[in-house]
Amino acid sequence: MLDKALTGSKRYWTWIIILLGIIGAGVISYLRQFDYGLGVTGMSRDVSWGFYISQFTFLVGVAASAVMLVIPYYLHDYKKYGKIVILGEFLAIAAVTMCVLFIFVDLGQPMRVMNVILHPTPNSILFWDAMVLNGYLFINLIVGWVTLTSDRKGMPPPNWIKFFIYLSIPWAVSIHTVTAFLYAGLPGRHFWLTAVMAARFLASAFASGPALLILLCLIVRRVSKFDPGYEAIQSLGKTVTYAMFANVFLLGLEFFTAFYSQIPGHMHPFVYLYAGLEGHGKLVPLMWASSILAIVALIMLVNPNIRKKEGMLAFACVMVFISLWIDKGFGLVVGGFVPNMFERVTEYWPTLPETLITLGVWAIGFLILTVLYKIAIAIREQTASWPELH
């Protein structure tokens, strides 16, 4: 099936070349980092995780969101998702690949990465995260590939694949829960030490992932003859709406606990992020942008008349995605480190090489996504005239 990714329009190849260019810049920056060390980034003794780990965290959510298609389609027989469930699974593959790459570029000694396997350490959440992420990648590869191959042949998928499809549901929840546990079990990091961390991760995941999926569906419809379907996109819009409300609600709980209790350690990270602390406030404009985008998006999404207009839905989805990216793909990690263990403020901002490496990994993800979507779309275009399979 891979051959289908090798033929395409001029526009397709231009997009591929742009991605390859960004990847090239990322690879060159990574070689510099590999040679010099992680000192090329903006990270420091006080803020020892930065952009890489926050991108990883955000993308685990995007990957987990495939389950928002799998559950309605396979458990509730919601047929409208039949055509696009593959888009969710392929998005998961691209997102998990990015996750793994972000962990890799964050390592100080990347050549020793296999030590995680050679010296398995079950008490480390990172060990479990590596296990569940690779498992999820494997499950989605096998499910996506087998179902698409069956579709191409005009056959229903083999029965044994059902096992992996059902397995993918709890597994999707597990990847984001385990990722939340990386943070939520650390004594002394007030911002992260919260029982709702995993719940909030899942809520934000089920908003950001489907929001991206809606945008991808609209792009797919524009660049190909394959139409994901108005109703499917609208249903995804409802998922985004509910999940985004849940996310904002859970964030509100965090604010209440911190500020009603008035415990300084709990308040300080929020004060730093949203108002600035001791004259330091690099993230303040971003966090407010995130909040405003979230509120405007919710006002648009909750109103069915606006949501039903695809252009407006797309606009709201862009806002949801950016809002959650700022919140989780930046603020969440930095807020855990500021103020530091001595209640002092050291700020963090990514450097140019760090940004280029980050963009490079995103570009690799989008390259994988493009190739996989190209294959899926080519097969969907072929089978568009065929009757429903399931």
Next chain:
Amino acid sequence: MSINRREFLKLAGTSTLIGLTGISAVEEILKGNAEASVLPSPAALTAKRWAMVIDINKIGTKEEYEKITQACHSIHNVPDIGNKKDEVKWIWQEDYEHSFPGISDEFVPDHIKHKPFLLLCNHCAKPPCVRVCPTKATFKRPDGIVVMDYHRCIGCRFCMAACPYGARSFNWRDPRPFVKETNPEFPTRTKGVVEKCTFCSERLAKGLKPACVEASNGALIFGDLEDPNSEVRKVLSTKYTLRRKPEIGTGPSVYYVIGGNEHAG
């Protein structure tokens, strides 16, 4: 007595074989004596759980503080990179307020408020850094010391996120050009690994107390927390001490004598 050519060859062959295969070594291993080669030297200082008491009243001048840090950093090849972002430190100064956030009071005697405290790895009873390390590169020894295997560390920095005491440093760049005088007795580190205080486990093995203790003129007391007759226990039973963030249950092994004795002032 003379041996013929055939007998000579037999003898030579057998002894060569013994020499080559090292039968004596094999016998030693079978008898279980190989373990003996990693037993501590008789001179080594041992304990059930090592701990330190820092009496800040006994350290007066800034120079005395610097001498202690210098004693540690020089023998452990800790680089002096000269910027805060890349900083590596094992034992350093911090003021009262920031050493004890959450429990530091606003109204305390000036000599405490402005006195620097010495901070270092707390060698916790339940170290979060050990719990989170995905490769067992950082681990707790039976004597309570939390140490690092610099060759196994993958540089994920999970331990730095987990340490509630900010005791860990990462080598953001090659540290070797910033080590003024390399001590060949202790390994230098490479870029991309985490490091921290080891309670001088390498000195204890030779029967020496930690370098900071030796350089402190009695202000730093080192001993076995589980031995009621040890020096640290004697201090702990006579003077009121503080530990950093005891409420989070990590069980830090570094105690601070704050004040209220004849050395105050």
